[in-house]
Each structure stands twice: as C-alpha cells, then as structure tokens.
Amino acid sequence: MFNGIEKKTGxxxxxxxxxxxxxxxxxxxxxxxxxxxxxxxxxxxxxxxSPEMSNSIVDMLVNKKQKxxxxxxxxxxxxxx
Numbered sequence: 001m002f003n004g005i006e007k008k009t010g011x012x013x014x015x016x017x018x019x020x021x022x023x024x025x026x027x028x029x030x031x032x033x034x035x036x037x038x039x040x041x042x043x044x045x046x047x048x049x050s051p052e053m054s055n056s057i058v059d060m061l062v063n064k065k066q067k068x069x070x071x072x073x074x075x076x077x078x079x080x081x
Contacts, residue, residue: 015044034058 002013009016019041027033038057042049049057 009045011044019044028061031058031062034061 005011005016006013022040023037026037035054035058038049038054
C-alpha cells in the first residue's frame with residue numbers, strides 16, 4: 001500500500017507522515033499559517049502553486065467559505081485559470 005502511495009504521488013511515505021504531523025498544529029484561521037502549509041505541501045509534492053490558487057485555498061480555509069473535502073480539493077487542482 002505504501003509503495004503505491006509513493007508511486008502515485010512521487011513523495012516518500014515518511015515525508016507524508018511528517019506532513020500529516022505538521023498539519024495537526026496548524027491554525028486554519030490564521031492566514032500566514034495556512035500559506036506556510038500550502039508552501040510546504042507544494043514543495044514536498046514538487047508542484048508549483050500559483051498566487052491565485054494559493055489565495056483561493058487560503059480564502060476557502062480561513063473564511064470557511066466551502067466545505068473542504070476530496071471533491072473541493074480536486075476541483076481546485078483541476079481548475080485552470
């Protein structure tokens with residue numbers, strides 16, 4: 001199972017676990033904390049995050065404008081502006 005996750009994401013499973021632990025302490029109502037988390041995830045995944053995408057994610061998390069679930073995340077990632 002872990003090898004499958006690593007193969008799909010290109011991220012070592014131990015790095016995913018570290019990220020999961022770091023998310024536990026994030027204040028999702030603090031914009032700066034959310035931006036730091038976005039940067040950390042983007043760096044780990046080796047995927048660029050545009051300023052527009054980052055702003056959308058921050059707005060959604062900090063202001064709780066939308067329910068965050070797999071569908072919402074998928075829509076954000078597939079949204080091409």
